[in-house]
Amino acid sequence: MxxxxxxxxxxxxxxxxxxxxxxxxxxxxxxxxxxxxxxxxxxxxxxxxxxxxxxxxxxxxxxxxxxxxxxxxxxxxxxxxxxxxxxxxxxxxxxxxxxxxxxxxxxxxxxxxxxxxxxxxxxxxxxxxxxxxxxxxxxxxxxxxxxxxxxxxxxxxxxxxxxxxxxxxxxxxxxxxxxxxxxxxxxxxxxxxxxxxxxxxxxxxxxxxxxxxxxxxxETAPWEWVRGAVRNDANHISGPSRTGEGSFQALEAALQGVDRRELAFVNVHGTATAYNDEMESIALHRAGLDAVPVTGLKGVFGHTMGAAGILECILSMRALEAGVVLPTAGYDTCGVSYPLQISNVERPAKGNAFVKVISGFGGCNAALTVRKR
Amino acid sequence: MRTTHKVEITPTSVVLDGRLLPFRESGEALLTEVYRQRVGDWPKFFKMDLLSKVGFLAAELLLEAEGDRHRGGSDRAVILSGRSGSLCDDRDYQQLIADPDDFYPSPSVFVYTLPNIVTGEIAIRNGWHGETMYYALEEYDPAALAAYATLAFTDPQTRSALCGWVECPAHEDFYANMEIIER
Missing domain, CATH: 3.40.47.10 (Thiolase/Chalcone synthase)
Structure with a gap:
C-alpha cells in the first residue's frame, strides 16, 4: 500500500x-x-x-x-x-x-x-x-x-x-x-x-x-508520497538554528531508505532572509545533499505561508514530470556558507524523486519525500 | 499507548495527577505564582504571551511529576491544540497597529501571533528536537485530541508525547489540560 x-x-x-x-x-x-x-x-x-x-x-x-x-x-x-x-x-x-x-x-x-x-x-x-x-x-x-x-x-x-x-x-x-x-x-x-x-x-x-x-x-500509482517528518530546532522562537539542526533532522528522517541519487532536486524553503537561507545551506550540507540540484520558488511567488508547502510540492511534481529542475529566480551569486547546486536557469532533471524542506517560526522544520514511479 | 501524567490549569486551580496544588493567586497572577514557586530559572517566561505561559507551565508541572528530567533528543513530540489559537495575542497586536497615527507594530508581540510558538517554547526549554505541531479545533474534543496525539506516533522516532489542549480566549481567561503519553 x-x-x-x-x-x-x-x-x-x-x-x-x-x-x-x-x-x-x-x-x-x-x-x-x-x-x-x-x-x-x-x-x-x-x-x-x-x-x-x-x-x-x-x-x-x-x-x-x-x-x-x-x-x-x-x-x-x-x-x-x-x-x-x-x-x-x-x-x-x-x-x-x-x-x-x-x-x-x-x-x-x-x-x-x-x-x-x-x-x-x-x-x-x-x-x-x-x-x-x-x-x-x-x-x-x-x-x-x-x-x-x-x-x-x-x-x-x-x-x-x-x-x-x-x-x-x-x-x-x-x-x-x-x-x-x-x-x-x-x-x-x-x-x-x-x-x-x-x-x-x-x-x-x-x-x-x-x-x-x-x-x-x-496498491500502485504514478505518484508515491513516501515519508515526511517534523523536527524542532529547540533553539529560538524567531531565529533559525545556527547548525540547521531541526531542518537537518527532518531531512534525515524524510530521506530514510531513499538513495540520494534518486533525488532529482531539493525544493527548499528559500525565503531569502539572511538567516533562513544560511541555515538551510548548513542543513542540506549536513544531510549530504551538496551534489543534489536545489530549487527555490519564493522569487516568483513570494512567501505564500499556509499555501507554500502545498504549492511548492505541486510545482515540484510538475517539474519532475517535465524532467526539469526549475530555476531559482533572483539567485545569482552564492551567498551562503555551503555552496549548493542552485541556478537561475532551468536544467534537465536526473532522478525520479524530490524532497521538499521548509522551516518556520517556533523553530519548526519539516521535510517530505515524493517519488514518481 | 498510556498516559503517565496529567495536569489541568484554570484561572483558579492547578491540578497535577489528580492533586490540587496549593496556590493563593488567581488569573494571570496565578501563573506568575506557579512560575516563582515551581520553576524560577527561566526568565524568558516573562516575555511570553499568555498562551505560551500557560502551555509552558503545564509542561513544567508534567515534567516535575515525571521526575528524572527528560532532556534533549528527538523522541518526544509536543502536540497541542486549541480553539482560539493565538487570538489573545492577536488582539494585542491588532491594537498596536489599529491607529495609523499611533502605529507601533512590535516584533516581540507579533512573534506570538502564531499558535505553534508555545510548542517551540517547550521544545527550547527542554532541548527537544522531536515533532512540534499545533492543530486548531472548533470545540474542545478529548477524542480528537487523543487521535491527533496518535498521529505523532506514526513517526518511528517518537517514543513519547506531551500533548493536549491549551486555550486562552482573552486575558485572565485560560485553560490547559495536558498530559504525557508514552508509546
Missing amino acids: IITSIADHILSPIGQTSEETFRNLRAGDTAMRVHAFPGVPEAVCASLLDEEALRPLYEALSLKERFTTFEKRLILSISSAAARTDIDLASDRVLFILSTTKGNISLLDQAEGFPPERVHLGVSARRIARHFGNERMPIVVSNACISGVCALLTGMRALREGWCDYAVVAGTDVQSRFIITGFQSFKALSQAPCRPFDAARDGLNPGEAAATVILTRA
Whole structure:
C-alpha cells in the first residue's frame, strides 16, 4: 500500500490551475511588484492575487452563503481539484485538512459583518467543509510557515491509519495589514523581488496563492508520497538554528531508505532572509545533499505561508514530470556558507524523486519525500 | 499507548495527577505564582504571551511529576491544540497597529501571533528536537485530541508525547489540560 495523489490545484497570481501556473512559471512570468498596501506606511513588494479577477470564478461556485476571502479561495481551489475526480466530497470517508497561519485574521480589523467567532480557524474550517456537505470535523494545521507540509504529512498519516479514504489537503493565507506590518517590524521584507541564497539577499516578499492536493491509498500509482517528518530546532522562537539542526533532522528522517541519487532536486524553503537561507545551506550540507540540484520558488511567488508547502510540492511534481529542475529566480551569486547546486536557469532533471524542506517560526522544520514511479 | 501524567490549569486551580496544588493567586497572577514557586530559572517566561505561559507551565508541572528530567533528543513530540489559537495575542497586536497615527507594530508581540510558538517554547526549554505541531479545533474534543496525539506516533522516532489542549480566549481567561503519553 502506498499513499498517492490523484488531483491537485493551484490558484496563483500567474495561473488559475496547476498546469497554467507551471506553464507560466517556466515562461518566466511573475506577479511580483510593488504595492501600496492600505493602512501600511511603507510600500510592499509582493505577489498578490487579484480579487477582481477572481470574482467570476467565485460566482461560478454558486455559494449559498457569504464567505470571507480566505474561505472563498480555499473553496475555489478544493472545488477545482475535486472536479478532476469522481470523489463525493460529502462522504464521511473524505477528510478535510486545512493549512493556514492566520486564516480570517483581517476580520479583527474589519469585521465585514461576520460574527467574531469566524476568526477561529476551526470555526472557519467547519464552514468550508460544510459547503461541500461534509460533516466530519476538519483538521486545521496551524504550524507557522511549515503548515502546508505538515497538513500533507497529516493527510498521509490519516490515510495510513485508516481514518479516511481521501484526504483533501488545502492551504492559503490572505495577506493583510496584520501580517505585513508584522514582517516589517522584523525587518524581514525586501523592497524588491527576493533573491534566495544570493549574496545580495535582503529579505522575503509576501505572497498569495491557494493550493490543494487530494491524497488517497493505492496498491500502485504514478505518484508515491513516501515519508515526511517534523523536527524542532529547540533553539529560538524567531531565529533559525545556527547548525540547521531541526531542518537537518527532518531531512534525515524524510530521506530514510531513499538513495540520494534518486533525488532529482531539493525544493527548499528559500525565503531569502539572511538567516533562513544560511541555515538551510548548513542543513542540506549536513544531510549530504551538496551534489543534489536545489530549487527555490519564493522569487516568483513570494512567501505564500499556509499555501507554500502545498504549492511548492505541486510545482515540484510538475517539474519532475517535465524532467526539469526549475530555476531559482533572483539567485545569482552564492551567498551562503555551503555552496549548493542552485541556478537561475532551468536544467534537465536526473532522478525520479524530490524532497521538499521548509522551516518556520517556533523553530519548526519539516521535510517530505515524493517519488514518481 | 498510556498516559503517565496529567495536569489541568484554570484561572483558579492547578491540578497535577489528580492533586490540587496549593496556590493563593488567581488569573494571570496565578501563573506568575506557579512560575516563582515551581520553576524560577527561566526568565524568558516573562516575555511570553499568555498562551505560551500557560502551555509552558503545564509542561513544567508534567515534567516535575515525571521526575528524572527528560532532556534533549528527538523522541518526544509536543502536540497541542486549541480553539482560539493565538487570538489573545492577536488582539494585542491588532491594537498596536489599529491607529495609523499611533502605529507601533512590535516584533516581540507579533512573534506570538502564531499558535505553534508555545510548542517551540517547550521544545527550547527542554532541548527537544522531536515533532512540534499545533492543530486548531472548533470545540474542545478529548477524542480528537487523543487521535491527533496518535498521529505523532506514526513517526518511528517518537517514543513519547506531551500533548493536549491549551486555550486562552482573552486575558485572565485560560485553560490547559495536558498530559504525557508514552508509546
